[in-house]
Amino acid sequence: MTTAGNTARPRGRIDKQQAILAAAFAVFARSGYAQTRMDQIAAEAGVAKATVYSHFGDKEQVFRHAVQALSDAALESNLAVVEQLADPGADLGATLRSVGAELIRCYCSPESRALRRLVCAEAAQFPGLTETMDEVSGRVVRALADRLARLALTGTLRIDDPDLAAAQWAALLTGPLRARYKFGAEPLPDAEVQAVSAGAVTTFLAAFGH
Amino acid sequence: MTTAGNTARPRGRIDKQQAILAAAFAVFARSGYAQTRMDQIAAEAGVAKATVYSHFGDKEQVFRHAVQALSDAALESNLAVVEQLADPGADLGATLRSVGAELIRCYCSPESRALRRLVCAEAAQFPGLTETMDEVSGRVVRALADRLARLALTGTLRIDDPDLAAAQWAALLTGPLRARYKFGAEPLPDAEVQAVSAGAVTTFLAAFGH
Amino acid sequence: MTTAGNTARPRGRIDKQQAILAAAFAVFARSGYAQTRMDQIAAEAGVAKATVYSHFGDKEQVFRHAVQALSDAALESNLAVVEQLADPGADLGATLRSVGAELIRCYCSPESRALRRLVCAEAAQFPGLTETMDEVSGRVVRALADRLARLALTGTLRIDDPDLAAAQWAALLTGPLRARYKFGAEPLPDAEVQAVSAGAVTTFLAAFGH
Amino acid sequence: MTTAGNTARPRGRIDKQQAILAAAFAVFARSGYAQTRMDQIAAEAGVAKATVYSHFGDKEQVFRHAVQALSDAALESNLAVVEQLADPGADLGATLRSVGAELIRCYCSPESRALRRLVCAEAAQFPGLTETMDEVSGRVVRALADRLARLALTGTLRIDDPDLAAAQWAALLTGPLRARYKFGAEPLPDAEVQAVSAGAVTTFLAAFGH
DNA sequence: TATGAATGAGGATTCATTCAT
DNA sequence: TATGAATGAATCCTCATTCAT
Numbered sequence: 001m002t003t004a005g006n007t008a009r010p011r012g013r014i015d016k017q018q019a020i021l022a023a024a025f026a027v028f029a030r031s032g033y034a035q036t037r038m039d040q041i042a043a044e045a046g047v048a049k050a051t052v053y054s055h056f057g058d059k060e061q062v063f064r065h066a067v068q069a070l071s072d073a074a075l076e077s078n079l080a081v082v083e084q085l086a087d088p089g090a091d092l093g094a095t096l097r098s099v100g101a102e103l104i105r106c107y108c109s110p111e112s113r114a115l116r117r118l119v120c121a122e123a124a125q126f127p128g129l130t131e132t133m134d135e136v137s138g139r140v141v142r143a144l145a146d147r148l149a150r151l152a153l154t155g156t157l158r159i160d161d162p163d164l165a166a167a168q169w170a171a172l173l174t175g176p177l178r179a180r181y182k183f184g185a186e187p188l189p190d191a192e193v194q195a196v197s198a199g200a201v202t203t204f205l206a207a208f209g210h
Numbered sequence: 211m212t213t214a215g216n217t218a219r220p221r222g223r224i225d226k227q228q229a230i231l232a233a234a235f236a237v238f239a240r241s242g243y244a245q246t247r248m249d250q251i252a253a254e255a256g257v258a259k260a261t262v263y264s265h266f267g268d269k270e271q272v273f274r275h276a277v278q279a280l281s282d283a284a285l286e287s288n289l290a291v292v293e294q295l296a297d298p299g300a301d302l303g304a305t306l307r308s309v310g311a312e313l314i315r316c317y318c319s320p321e322s323r324a325l326r327r328l329v330c331a332e333a334a335q336f337p338g339l340t341e342t343m344d345e346v347s348g349r350v351v352r353a354l355a356d357r358l359a360r361l362a363l364t365g366t367l368r369i370d371d372p373d374l375a376a377a378q379w380a381a382l383l384t385g386p387l388r389a390r391y392k393f394g395a396e397p398l399p400d401a402e403v404q405a406v407s408a409g410a411v412t413t414f415l416a417a418f419g420h
Numbered sequence: 421m422t423t424a425g426n427t428a429r430p431r432g433r434i435d436k437q438q439a440i441l442a443a444a445f446a447v448f449a450r451s452g453y454a455q456t457r458m459d460q461i462a463a464e465a466g467v468a469k470a471t472v473y474s475h476f477g478d479k480e481q482v483f484r485h486a487v488q489a490l491s492d493a494a495l496e497s498n499l500a501v502v503e504q505l506a507d508p509g510a511d512l513g514a515t516l517r518s519v520g521a522e523l524i525r526c527y528c529s530p531e532s533r534a535l536r537r538l539v540c541a542e543a544a545q546f547p548g549l550t551e552t553m554d555e556v557s558g559r560v561v562r563a564l565a566d567r568l569a570r571l572a573l574t575g576t577l578r579i580d581d582p583d584l585a586a587a588q589w590a591a592l593l594t595g596p597l598r599a600r601y602k603f604g605a606e607p608l609p610d611a612e613v614q615a616v617s618a619g620a621v622t623t624f625l626a627a628f629g630h
Numbered sequence: 631m632t633t634a635g636n637t638a639r640p641r642g643r644i645d646k647q648q649a650i651l652a653a654a655f656a657v658f659a660r661s662g663y664a665q666t667r668m669d670q671i672a673a674e675a676g677v678a679k680a681t682v683y684s685h686f687g688d689k690e691q692v693f694r695h696a697v698q699a700l701s702d703a704a705l706e707s708n709l710a711v712v713e714q715l716a717d718p719g720a721d722l723g724a725t726l727r728s729v730g731a732e733l734i735r736c737y738c739s740p741e742s743r744a745l746r747r748l749v750c751a752e753a754a755q756f757p758g759l760t761e762t763m764d765e766v767s768g769r770v771v772r773a774l775a776d777r778l779a780r781l782a783l784t785g786t787l788r789i790d791d792p793d794l795a796a797a798q799w800a801a802l803l804t805g806p807l808r809a810r811y812k813f814g815a816e817p818l819p820d821a822e823v824q825a826v827s828a829g830a831v832t833t834f835l836a837a838f839g840h
Numbered sequence: 841t842a843t844g845a846a847t848g849a850g851g852a853t854t855c856a857t858t859c860a861t
Numbered sequence: 862t863a864t865g866a867a868t869g870a871a872t873c874c875t876c877a878t879t880c881a882t
Contacts, residue, residue, distance in 0.1 A: 030334070032332070032334060032335065121327060121331025134389045137389065164386075167386040168385070171382050171386050172378055174381070174385060176374075179329075179340045183329070183333045183340055199378065206416055207412075
């Protein structure tokens, strides 16, 4: 129903929904919740303001939908990266470094930073928002834990508590990053990515390797 | 005449400054930047709205000063905790666990959460804000690195790069915390504190202990 | 469909525009630019304040439109009077006196005084305002010059430079009026009108009659 | 203390009065009544705002004093010009043209334009202001009438009603000027001055010469 | 008198939201 | 459903004026 639509009108509605959501993503990410005007969203979506209302009810709903969509996307790309651990190859260290680097890049992508800013900013006013975020990182860490558990099973790693190990690896990857890369607009230098990932792997293997 | 002030008024100016700043801290932390009304700040400070303006110029300046003061306070209490590592005592593990736990508590104190929310929320609109935050965590990590370097010198730990070790320890402490404890309003259960701190120490010592 | 308007609403937009402009005329004329509150205009127009803004953008634009409309009206009534010279009748002096008196009355009508006050008052802050006014009096004088040129052609008057003669006649009509009648609120006594007009005609005919 | 100042204080008060008035002139003339802030006046006068209040009571009084002083100055310079008619010399036309030109320049001096703007603008809100202005132009016209009467006595001119003649001459001088020169900021071109003055003299002499 | 600080009343403007078409 | 127009509530900021010193 979403993609078929070769007859003229049935898709109009859905197209507009999508356009509105896309516009909302963009504007909220750019300006934050409070700074965002419904007019901007409508304009960027190419529809009338009232149309936005008839689709989503009010500003808060538009926001929640936008955040949800950003979260879904972020979750998906993170999981895709984690999946690369399914087949670690010969050089475990190298694989960990590469996957770690990609996780860092996901974590610092413009979309992720924007999402983090939005959630963080509105955590107080929008109950349930932090839960959404916990959900995302929780599922990523769990997926990571799954992979690590497999590697422990095969004896590649020496892990008692895969959840803890996963959480700590994630922490070692994202913790040392400067705030300006986590929240700010500054582009993340590749050297930083490599260094942090390498450092994380060294410590991680010292604790969980052989 | 300005500083003696045992008679009633000469200090009035400064008192009001302080009162306004304190009120601003509170209100911004509660409601976020955009939701905060200048009236609220003035009322909470017990002064007229125009007085706030004559002291700080406009809302943005009030905000910046408030954030600065919160940052200063946060930095100070973090540094005080780190200083406890100066004399690690006999049981290094226990000391690390205890200091780690206190650092976590600092990190999740209501003030710190509020500060994080505010900075994060307004990072896009207020250039320089993330730098302020980097500065704080940077200095804490550096102080931590100083302590770790001493312990490496005395042979208590085995550390090549104290800065990296410090950053990683901090990461192991704060990274695994759920978003609801970092940004949300939920109170931080002591069990979580203990568990995370203990886990961090184990991994840390595995990498940097004997 | 827009102009027929036997169904209720299509003309609503235009009606409101008109209502707002009319209200703005009145209030600005009464109180001057700075003293005028947007609320007053909105109230007097019977619309919401925001409607005024959505139609005109800001106070300055409302003002400019109001002035423009007042100017247009003033121009029109002045031209109508001047047109009476097209057929001067047998007694030229009497006609000139009568037309002069009417021009003085136009010049001192409440609307004209208000317009003069507004333009004069805000000349410094609103570039282009004086030009608008010059335009009005310029066109009136030119129309007058046209009439005088005709009378010169028929030999009724002896005029070399009709533009100069017109400007001077206008000057003789309005120049001798006391400020209180040009700008003030005082009603213009008919005796004053007659006297000034008669004096103007005498001098004018001495210079340009036979 | 600022200029003469050999004894220390006694003149301080008066100096400040003067400074305040001078500043008020300048600022009101620049910005109009409503746009003028008491702070600006105080700042430009180099005193504290409260000092302005202790000298003049409130904004309106400051304004009235400023207008009065501007009026006095304007009156004085106009009268000085008129006085040149006391000894008209051999070529009456030339003298009239020269005096007329100077009157036009007085009339369009920055101070006079400012004064006209201020009075005109606030005529509605400040009763008595137009009277002040009538007083000025009234006295100038009367002085002019005095001179014309003398010239009539000596047979140089042929005037029945010197007051009317004076008013009309003044009208012929100022009436034809464009609004931008009367109220606006545009500098008055000398050619305009000459032309208007010459035209006025021609018509005036046609009516009142031999 | 001179002043720096404080204030209360007020005003322009914005924006989420709703209606009538 | 889509829209242009209308709105009312809210908010930042300004400024004439007053006090205490």
